[in-house]
Amino acid sequence: MTVVGVYPTHRRRGALRALMRAQLDDIHERGEPISALWASEAPIYGRYGYGLASFSGEIEVMRERNEFAIPLERRGTVRLVEADEAAQLFPPVLARVRRERPGMFARTEAWWRTRTIADPPERRQGAGPKRFAALDLDGETAAYAIYRHKPEFDAGSSTSPLRVVEAMGSSPQASAEIWRFLLDIDWTAKTVAYLLPPDHPLFFLVAEPRRLRYRMADALWVRLVDVGAALSGRTYLAGGAVVFDVRDAFCPWNEGRWKLEDGTAVRTDEDADIRLDAAELGSAYLGGVSFAELAQAKRIEELAEGAVARADAMFRWPLHPWCPEIF
Amino acid sequence: MSFEVRPTEDLREFLAAVESIGQYFGWHPTEDDPFRENLPLERMQAAFDDGRIVGGAGASA
Numbered sequence: 001m002t003v004v005g006v007y008p009t010h011r012r013r014g015a016l017r018a019l020m021r022a023q024l025d026d027i028h029e030r031g032e033p034i035s036a037l038w039a040s041e042a043p044i045y046g047r048y049g050y051g052l053a054s055f056s057g058e059i060e061v062m063r064e065r066n067e068f069a070i071p072l073e074r075r076g077t078v079r080l081v082e083a084d085e086a087a088q089l090f091p092p093v094l095a096r097v098r099r100e101r102p103g104m105f106a107r108t109e110a111w112w113r114t115r116t117i118a119d120p121p122e123r124r125q126g127a128g129p130k131r132f133a134a135l136d137l138d139g140e141t142a143a144y145a146i147y148r149h150k151p152e153f154d155a156g157s158s159t160s161p162l163r164v165v166e167a168m169g170s171s172p173q174a175s176a177e178i179w180r181f182l183l184d185i186d187w188t189a190k191t192v193a194y195l196l197p198p199d200h201p202l203f204f205l206v207a208e209p210r211r212l213r214y215r216m217a218d219a220l221w222v223r224l225v226d227v228g229a230a231l232s233g234r235t236y237l238a239g240g241a242v243v244f245d246v247r248d249a250f251c252p253w254n255e256g257r258w259k260l261e262d263g264t265a266v267r268t269d270e271d272a273d274i275r276l277d278a279a280e281l282g283s284a285y286l287g288g289v290s291f292a293e294l295a296q297a298k299r300i301e302e303l304a305e306g307a308v309a310r311a312d313a314m315f316r317w318p319l320h321p322w323c324p325e326i327f
Numbered sequence: 328m329s330f331e332v333r334p335t336e337d338l339r340e341f342l343a344a345v346e347s348i349g350q351y352f353g354w355h356p357t358e359d360d361p362f363r364e365n366l367p368l369e370r371m372q373a374a375f376d377d378g379r380i381v382g383g384a385g386a387s388a
Binding site for chain 1: 328346365
């Protein structure tokens with residue numbers, strides 16, 4: 001879901017509710033099991049069944065405090081490429097990253113061209129044009145970075161931030177090498193990057209993680225439009241069974257008890273283990289928010305002892321969800 | 328108050344619906360806006376009040 005808004009002349013009259021009704025009905029009719037969005041304001045979307053499913057944040061690290069904890073042995077070569085070549089080289093890298101990380105979506109060719117690679121001056125916010133860097137490692141492009149210089153000076157010395165638009169590596173070595181490249185670019189006073197997940201490798205790569213000045217906020221919000229299809233559609237690291245009693249006032253076709261067993265969800269008459277709203281199921285869906293966290297915040301109700309731990313064992317994922325761009 | 332809500336049917340409606348959020352970001356969508364290629368007309372819902380677009384919500388899969 002994207003570009004959701006109401007003109008200021010018509011706020012607080014039900015226009016948003018009518019729009020969400022139309023969109024979620026349409027998504028349901030199309031057979032799309034989940035919907036995800038970035039919320040301009042967090043309180044808006046819970047009432048429509050969206051739950052906070054991931055976090056991300058920005059860093060601002062000064063050049064003189066960006067050393068790695070363990071010196072990096074570089075094996076690859078970074079080269080700057082033009083936009084056309086970037087459009088060819090970068091998508092396979094992201095596709096490999098996406099296989100490991102929940103929360104990323106597949107960009108179409110048009111998305112890459114018009115949003116990721118495109119660089120209209122009005123979107124530069126005072127900085128220079130996008131630069132495209134590709135890391136060649138072991139015979140392939142293993143990482144890339146898109147960044148901008150924003151020249152600033154104080155008494156003749158550079159105070160410039162380097163703005164990282166996106167940096168991805170398809171292996172730990174590749175990720176470390178592309179970040180070392182970014183952190184070492186001359187004539188910058190600091191490196192700024194946005195929308196990084198709280199488990200980004202940088203936290204353990206750098207010697208002083210506090211110096212990253214990480215500031216975290218809510219990121220992706222997820223709504224299970226079709227609970228059965230959504231739960232059956234994801235991968236689980238552990239087997240087991242849990243029965244959810246789902247409350248869903250806005251999409252009542254999801255209401256009732258659902259048994260998730262060994263990766264398949266079906267309706268059931270069995271006693272429920274956990275009672276929760278669709279929004280909370282959306283929060284847990286990507287594996288970045290645990291049922292235990294939701295229980296601690298009184299967002300869900302454990303009806304059978306041990307059910308929360310059992311559900312967490314099933315839904316857990318080794319990496320936090322990461323959506324690297326706001327859409 | 329009830330609003331008519333339906334998918335946009337042409338570029339003019341599409342841009343007016345996108346502007347419902349664009350204005351808050353200081354953004355005036357134009358014909359060459361990247362959203363045009365990534366968001367089909369039929370997936371951009373618009374809310375109408377007396378024939379005027381007063382809100383929008385899009386989805387792309």
